[in-house]
Amino acid sequence: MPSPQAQELLDELRDRLASRLSEDDDAKATYEEAMAEFPAAEGTALERAELGGAPSLRVVAPGAAEEPGILYLHGGGFAVGSAASNQDLLARLSHGAAVAAVGVDYPLLPDARFPAALDVALAAYRELLDGGAPPPILAGSSAGGGLALSAAMRLRDDGDPPPPGLVFLSAWFDLTVSAPSIETATDGDWLGRETLVLAAETYLDGRADTDPIASPLHGDLSGLPRMLIQVGGSEILLDDAQRLADAARRAGTPAELDVWPGMFHNFQLFGSRLDEGAAALESAGKWASERLSEHR
Numbered sequence: 001m002p003s004p005q006a007q008e009l010l011d012e013l014r015d016r017l018a019s020r021l022s023e024d025d026d027a028k029a030t031y032e033e034a035m036a037e038f039p040a041a042e043g044t045a046l047e048r049a050e051l052g053g054a055p056s057l058r059v060v061a062p063g064a065a066e067e068p069g070i071l072y073l074h075g076g077g078f079a080v081g082s083a084a085s086n087q088d089l090l091a092r093l094s095h096g097a098a099v100a101a102v103g104v105d106y107p108l109l110p111d112a113r114f115p116a117a118l119d120v121a122l123a124a125y126r127e128l129l130d131g132g133a134p135p136p137i138l139a140g141s142s143a144g145g146g147l148a149l150s151a152a153m154r155l156r157d158d159g160d161p162p163p164p165g166l167v168f169l170s171a172w173f174d175l176t177v178s179a180p181s182i183e184t185a186t187d188g189d190w191l192g193r194e195t196l197v198l199a200a201e202t203y204l205d206g207r208a209d210t211d212p213i214a215s216p217l218h219g220d221l222s223g224l225p226r227m228l229i230q231v232g233g234s235e236i237l238l239d240d241a242q243r244l245a246d247a248a249r250r251a252g253t254p255a256e257l258d259v260w261p262g263m264f265h266n267f268q269l270f271g272s273r274l275d276e277g278a279a280a281l282e283s284a285g286k287w288a289s290e291r292l293s294e295h296r
Contacts, residue, residue: 052124069099075142096285145171165291179239188234232263
């Protein structure tokens with residue numbers, strides 16, 4: 001069962017966000033307006049720039065190093081979201097890891113179908129390295145988590161220097177939308193199956209939903225960096241997380257599954273109002289810091 005604090009926020013998300021996104025013709029603006037209520041804490045440095053040919057946002061929490069140690073891909077079903085709307089999450093990761101976190105605004109639906117977002121993610125990672133930075137942690141939430149995994153697979157296959165670790169937050173890895181929890185966990189979440197089906201169909205644009213790069217749970221998970229897979233215990237993507245952890249381990253890739261009981265999809269976005277969200281990001285940031293220390 002969610003805490004009273006989490007239940008209140010879940011009810012609000014269902015009423016104010018999920019319903020409006022499904023009914024509003026301008027979903028991007030609706031999402032940005034809703035997430036503007038969750039800014040980064042006072043004293044956080046926000047620097048807008050361009051990375052990989054796309055807008056980016058470097059977020060540095062008070063006391064964190066300015067060196068980019070985390071490259072982050074936001075969620076939003078490939079259709080909404082931005083680094084700015086995820087600035088509180090980025091700031092909390094920056095604080096926990098004590099490095100700068102950089103979010104990239106990869107191109108969104110309906111104009112940008114697969115593989116446009118992946119191409120930008122790869123270009124952003126490579127541009128950081130070309131600029132002299134050591135490989136960053138590659139992180140992502142929801143659809144951005146799947147993108148981060150796809151990018152890691154491509155980096156491995158292309159022979160690029162690997163990230164020191166992968167951080168997945170309530171991530172979506174399987175575009176077949178077939179995980180059992182998608183049908184069974186609806187009472188505890190604000191995200192619904194119909195949203196995932198529409199996003200997958202539009203994003204794939206005729207490509208098979210088992211394509212191993214677009215839908216990375218179906219790909220080769222061997223030889224990848226160590227993973228932290230963080231997920232809410234009541235969210236519909238719980239089984240995506242569990243199946244990835246199992247498959248990665250079978251492939252010989254270390255994977256840590258971190259399940260937060262009673263939490264809904266993308267609970268980490270709301271750390272300013274949800275104690276569990278703040279604690280989860282602090283934990284993920286410290287995990288990232290440990291991986292960075294091992295590789296630098």
